[in-house]
Amino acid sequence: MRVVLISSHSGHYTGGVKEFEIEAQTLHDVIRVLNQRYPGLGEHLEEETSVAIDGEIHEVAYYHPVRPGCEIYFIPKIEGG
Amino acid sequence: MDAKVIKQEGQTLKIVGTSPVRPDGTPKVTGLARYGADFALPGMLWGAILRSPHAHARIRAIDTSKARALPGVKAVITAEDFPEQKFEFVGPERVAVNFWHMTRNVMAREKVLYEGHAVAAVAATSKAIAEEALRLIEVDYEPLPHVIDVDAAMQPDAPLLFEDMITRGIDPPPGKPSNIAKRIEFNIGDLDAGFAAADEIVEMSFKTAPVHQGYIEPHACLARFDSNGQGELWSASQGHFVVRAFTARLLNMNIGDVLVHPAEIGGGFGGKTVIYVEPLAAALSRKSGHPVKIMMSREDVFKATGPTSGSSMTVRIGVKKDGTLVAADGVFKFQAGAFPGSPVMNATMCGFAPYDIPNVRSVGYDVVSNRPKSAAYRAPGSPISAFAVESVMDAVAARIGMDPLKFRLLNACKTGTPTVWGPKHAHDGYAETIKAVLAHPAYAAPLGKNQGRGVASGFWFNNGGESSATVHVNEDGTVVVATGSMDIGGSRASMAIMAAETLGIEYDDVRAIVADTASIGYTHVTGGSRVTFATGIAVVEACKKVIVELCARAAMIWKLEPGEVVWENGCAKPAGAAAGKFEPMPLKAVAAKRALTGGPIGAEASVNAGGAAPGFATELCDVEVDPETGSVKILRFVVAQDVGRAIHRSYVEGQLEGGVVQGIGWALNEAYIYDDAGHLLNAGFLDYRIPVASDLPMIETVLVEVPNPNHPYGVKGAGEVNIVPAMAAVANAINNAISRRLTDLPMSPPKVLAAIHSGRKG
Numbered sequence: 149m150r151v152v153l154i155s156s157h158s159g160h161y162t163g164g165v166k167e168f169e170i171e172a173q174t175l176h177d178v179i180r181v182l183n184q185r186y187p188g189l190g191e192h193l194e195e196e197t198s199v200a201i202d203g204e205i206h207e208v209a210y211y212h213p214v215r216p217g218c219e220i221y222f223i224p225k226i227e228g229g
Numbered sequence: 230m231d232a233k234v235i236k237q238e239g240q241t242l243k244i245v246g247t248s249p250v251r252p253d254g255t256p257k258v259t260g261l262a263r264y265g266a267d268f269a270l271p272g273m274l275w276g277a278i279l280r281s282p283h284a285h286a287r288i289r290a291i292d293t294s295k296a297r298a299l300p301g302v303k304a305v306i307t308a309e310d311f312p313e314q315k316f317e318f319v320g321p322e323r324v325a326v327n328f329w330h331m332t333r334n335v336m337a338r339e340k341v342l343y344e345g346h347a348v349a350a351v352a353a354t355s356k357a358i359a360e361e362a363l364r365l366i367e368v369d370y371e372p373l374p375h376v377i378d379v380d381a382a383m384q385p386d387a388p389l390l391f392e393d394m395i396t397r398g399i400d401p402p403p404g405k406p407s408n409i410a411k412r413i414e415f416n417i418g419d420l421d422a423g424f425a426a427a428d429e430i431v432e433m434s435f436k437t438a439p440v441h442q443g444y445i446e447p448h449a450c451l452a453r454f455d456s457n458g459q460g461e462l463w464s465a466s467q468g469h470f471v472v473r474a475f476t477a478r479l480l481n482m483n484i485g486d487v488l489v490h491p492a493e494i495g496g497g498f499g500g501k502t503v504i505y506v507e508p509l510a511a512a513l514s515r516k517s518g519h520p521v522k523i524m525m526s527r528e529d530v531f532k533a534t535g536p537t538s539g540s541s542m543t544v545r546i547g548v549k550k551d552g553t554l555v556a557a558d559g560v561f562k563f564q565a566g567a568f569p570g571s572p573v574m575n576a577t578m579c580g581f582a583p584y585d586i587p588n589v590r591s592v593g594y595d596v597v598s599n600r601p602k603s604a605a606y607r608a609p610g611s612p613i614s615a616f617a618v619e620s621v622m623d624a625v626a627a628r629i630g631m632d633p634l635k636f637r638l639l640n641a642c643k644t645g646t647p648t649v650w651g652p653k654h655a656h657d658g659y660a661e662t663i664k665a666v667l668a669h670p671a672y673a674a675p676l677g678k679n680q681g682r683g684v685a686s687g688f689w690f691n692n693g694g695e696s697s698a699t700v701h702v703n704e705d706g707t708v709v710v711a712t713g714s715m716d717i718g719g720s721r722a723s724m725a726i727m728a729a730e731t732l733g734i735e736y737d738d739v740r741a742i743v744a745d746t747a748s749i750g751y752t753h754v755t756g757g758s759r760v761t762f763a764t765g766i767a768v769v770e771a772c773k774k775v776i777v778e779l780c781a782r783a784a785m786i787w788k789l790e791p792g793e794v795v796w797e798n799g800c801a802k803p804a805g806a807a808a809g810k811f812e813p814m815p816l817k818a819v820a821a822k823r824a825l826t827g828g829p830i831g832a833e834a835s836v837n838a839g840g841a842a843p844g845f846a847t848e849l850c851d852v853e854v855d856p857e858t859g860s861v862k863i864l865r866f867v868v869a870q871d872v873g874r875a876i877h878r879s880y881v882e883g884q885l886e887g888g889v890v891q892g893i894g895w896a897l898n899e900a901y902i903y904d905d906a907g908h909l910l911n912a913g914f915l916d917y918r919i920p921v922a923s924d925l926p927m928i929e930t931v932l933v934e935v936p937n938p939n940h941p942y943g944v945k946g947a948g949e950v951n952i953v954p955a956m957a958a959v960a961n962a963i964n965n966a967i968s969r970r971l972t973d974l975p976m977s978p979p980k981v982l983a984a985i986h987s988g989r990k991g
Contacts, residue, residue, distance in 0.1 A: 154651045156398055156413070196320060203644075203655030204939070206839025207694055221652040224574055225320070226690045228757025228949055229442075229499020229605035 149214055151178060154223045155197045161189035175199060176210035178220060197222040244726050245942050248879035249736045251722045253493070262493040265449035265465035266524045273451070274303055274352040276513050276523035277359035278506075279366050280533060281341035281348055284599040284907025285375035285388065288340060288348070288368060295365035296351060301358035304517035305366070307349045308338040311512065312481045330568040332479050334602050335508050341370070342390055342567035343599050344908050345532025347505075352513035352521045375599040375907040379564045380541045382408040382598040390567065390597045410569030413577055413593040415649040423556025423588025427547025431624045435617040437956075437974040438900035439539035439564060442606050443891070443919045446495025447530045452510035453520035458486060460511050465492040467501040467715050468754030473746045479508040480515070487511075491743045497717045498891070499605030500535055502754045531912035535604020536901065538563040538571040542617040544580070552631050554640045556588040557581050561614050563595060566602035571595045572610030575690075578650045579953070580614030582688035583659050583845060584640045589649045599907050605756060607888060608689040608949035612895065612956060616974065619685035619957030624970065633684050633961070634672070637847070638663045658871035658935040658945070659845035662686065665869035665931045666847045679854050680864065681966025686847045687953025691946030692757030693838035697750030698767035700728060700775050701831035706817025708732065710771075711744040713752025714764040718948050719880035723761045724768050726876050727942060731772040733799030734816055750835045758946030761876055762937070763838035769941045774832030779819050782826040786819075787811050840939030844950035846870040848889065850958040854966045859982030861897055861963060863924070869931035873945025878932070885951045886928040892955020894920045900975050 151168045153159075158166070162185075172178045183190025193199075199208050200221040206212055207225075214220060256262040293305040314328035332338075337346045349366050353359040374388035381387060387408055395402050398412040424430060450464040460482065466472045469489040477487045494501065506523040513521040525534070540563050547556035559580050563571035573593035581589050626636040641660040645653050666672055666684060676682060698712045710728045714720050721741035729736045752764065780794040783801030787794070793807040800813035823830050851865040868885045875881040898918040902910045911917045936943025956974060964970050969984035 152651055154415075159400075196325075200652035200655075203653045204840045205652075205655075205690065205693075207837050209837050209839070212839070219652065221650075223650055223652065224578075226575065226578075226692060226757065227502075227605065227609075227754075228689070228692055228759070229497075229502070229607045229609045 149216060149218045149220060151182070151220045154221055157192060157196065158189065158222065161186040161192060172214055174210060175208065175212040175214055178214060193222050196225065198225045199223070242730060244730045244736050245874065245876055246878055248877060249722065249726070251719060251880065252725065252741060253716060253721060264446055264495055265451070265463060265492040268451040268463040268492065269522065270451065270453055270520040273520040273522055274354060274513070274517060275356045275359045276350055276352050276510055276521045277356070277363050278347050278509065278523065279349040279363045281337065281344060281346040283341055283370055283372050284344050285373040286341050286370040287373060288337060289371055290369040291349060292367040293349060296362040299358065299362050299365060301354040302351060302362045303354070303519060304352040304513045305349060305362070306509065306512050306516060308336040310516065311336060311479055311508070328478055331475065334568055335479065335505060343601050345529065345601065346567070347509070347533065350509045350513060352517045352519065376408070377598050377600055377903055377907055379539055379562050379596050379598060382596050383562065383594065390599065408597045409594055410565060410597055411595040413574050415577055415591045416589065417647055417649050418588030420556055420558060420588050420590045424547045426555050428550040429625065429628050430545060430547045431621050431628055432543065432545035433621050433624065433970070433972055434543045435620065435972045437540045437613050437616060439536045439600065440895050440899040441531060441536040441917065442498035442500035444496030444498055444500060447525040447527060448501070448506050448534060449522070449524040450506045450510045451520060451522040452507070452514040454515045460487045460515070462487065462489045462507055462511065463492050464489060464507050465494040465501065467494070467497040467717055467756055469715060469746055470713060470751050471502060471754050472504055472507055475504045476507045476511055480511055489746045491715050491745060494715055494717050498607045499609055499756055502756050503535060503604050505534055527914065528912040531917065532909055533601055535566065535602055537606035537609060538565065538573070538603045538613065540564065540613045542614065544617040544621045546621050546625050548625050548629060550629060552629060552636050552639045554584055554586045557586045558590045559592065559614065559618065561593045563593065563613070564600060564603065565595050565597050566600045567597060568602045569595055569597060571603050572605065575610030576614035579611035579688050580618045581649055583642055583686050585642050585646045586640070591649050600901070607891060607952045611687060611689050611953045612892060615685065615687045615953045616956040616960065619954060620960050620970070620972065623683065623961040623964065634663055634667050637686055656842040656937065658933065659686070661933045661935055662845050662847040662869040662871055665933050666849050666867060669849065669867050669931065671849055671851070671865055671867045671929065676851065679856060679966055681852055681854070681962045681964065683850050683958045683961025683963070683965055684848065685954035685957035685961055686845065687950050689758065689844045689950035689953055691762065691841045691844050692759035693763045693841040694753045694759055695837050696752045696764035696767040697833065697835040698764060698771045699749060699831060699833040700768065700771040701829065702775060702816065702820050704820060706820040707738045707740065708734065710739055710741045710768055711749055712764050712768065713744060713749040714760045715755040716743055717755050718884055719877055720755065720760045720764065722880055723765065723876040727765050727768050728772050730942070731769050732776065732816065733796065750833065758844060758948040759841065762841050762940055762944045762946050763836065765876070765944055766838045766940060767834045767836045770834035770836060771832045774834060775830060778830050778832065779816060782819050782822065782830065783814050785826045786814070786822055842873060842937035842939065842945040844871060844946055846950045846954055848954040848958040850962040852959065852962040852966055854963060854981060856985060859978035859980070859985065861976065861981060863893055863926060865926055865929070867929045867931065868951055869933055870947065870951050871933040871935050871945060872947040873937040873940065874934050874943035875932050875947065876942060876944060881932060881947045882930045884947045885930040888949065888951030889928050889955050890920050890925060892952045893925065893959060896956040896959035896974060896976055898975050898977065
């Protein structure tokens, strides 16, 4: 699956790399794989981003299933008025 | 966990979508509702706040000795009474909290950064003594040059609010400090190639004035401390759990040592998602040993609480002759006020979101200036960028000779359309709002002399997140639903409806309340149009747990297995092999035997709700412009919004009407007016002109319902997107009436008159 980091702070951990191909079963797995590659990135994603899985926006949570071939975007968290 | 979706196909809804009597109505109209200012305790003191007379000044010294010596004064506080906070941005980017900033906003430290900035506070036995004590506090200020306008604040020689602030979001970081707190950029496609392929390009620049949310109830808080160091607050806010967390942090307390009671709220619109008086009342109470109440005046609200940003924007859009959008570029500069944190990121994400445009760049600047720190305001950021984008869209449609609605429909996003921030849209709904206005009789109605018609559209994310709810079955079979969501827009009614619908009982048998922070699980703020979606899911989940328990109790009464009982139409009913053995047993009958079958019946559910679907709105505005005075009269206004599904229909219609009216005020009248010294000149509703009923026609609402499959009843959210298109719709109508494009809000009579006389056609 394609994983894209939109949060601008993500670049501090990845050296500017924004796109990844990852195989995983859950969002927890995605975060763990990214954190293994870029230590500290996992905490950033957990605390400071929302996630869009195939366009559906969720707060980041471990249990979200991710299907093979899906698109995952970690995006800035949105709040309203 | 996310709630499982209840399939809606074939679902017969009895109460959802109706408009039963709202539970908060009678207390409010009879004056019995208790707002933050209505609470009092024995031995209570009155708090008062000393505010800065300067827009920008260094604080050399504060002498409170004379105030402390005044008989009746029990406590005086300054910034020294609050612990210093670490300088770090905590939390998500758009709403990242920096407690170093927050503690300085509630009480100035090294400098005052805007007129009205709190400098000290007093608690005394009467209001008069507290006010007198403020006059005895001596503050030695060193006045500094100030800057308010966003373009002026971005100049290299502008007075700096923070001498060490380096712009974030630029790599490598700038070598010199500035007032630009942050730069944001989103891109898709190839912008240059996109514009090169365009047959027509329209570019325009815009400015918008900062405006206040204009809630009727000023901020107020009552605080008391026990001798064991635990604090208790009564406060009207949009999120008492956030009030608890922020206040505890600024006072260096554990969250669990602060209990916040939700008061009734007299409007918020985003402006009550932050704290102002709460930590001051709490600190005064802790220091004095008495309960302390602080109430803001209207002048305080205008001068010291968060309005939304003023802005400066440039938008360029390229199109093919057949109406296909090929490129768009936007630069959005927002006033953050005295501390970083404007909603410019939302603006950059929302502005072009309604459209399928292959090549887009969207750039934002968050800029500090000597005004109160901005706070959220109804779809924060989106109305501002929409004013620019939708004005240019109107001009593009005119340039290529297309109907403005059909032009939008041609380019409307749908499921699968990429967004500038990356993901593809996952929901439809926008095209349906355009079609609703196209089909509305107003779109074909004739116009008279000096009259014009404008249309515009808008996007807002809506939101989900953490919510908690409990459902308890009373002894008589009535039900109490408690949530942690402050009710600013009808959530008690909508929660009661969803509970009644799920349980299969009457609406009048459900009482919905808002519980305090010790009585319900964490619940995020009432904002982002999230409550009916997220808290609604929690309520339905709790009801489903109660139904499981009710079936088990009925099974025990009937000596059946739990699996042999189902719940239908508010009754337990034998099923399977037991079907027909007993008459259905209503909830009241099950409740009557609760003690015999195991005791009280109730359940709690907490969710982190995902899958919120965005809101789209398309609006039509008819105006008449007086060519002699420049006055603009709103003749007709139609708002079509995709709400997913309306739970309480008239409440949802009210949300649409309210958002439009606020947008009309933003378009025509509202603005902060400053003198050369940075003093606000119109800090009251006589001079800060919000629309009143006599200014307006009846707003015509069209509820478009494209259900969200991620909510048990299809809810998307209704509270915010209605304001997004409004200013552009008015501007486009004025342009249609006088052939002049106004690009500077508010479009007040002097500006309209100047445009008429300018000879420059839009």
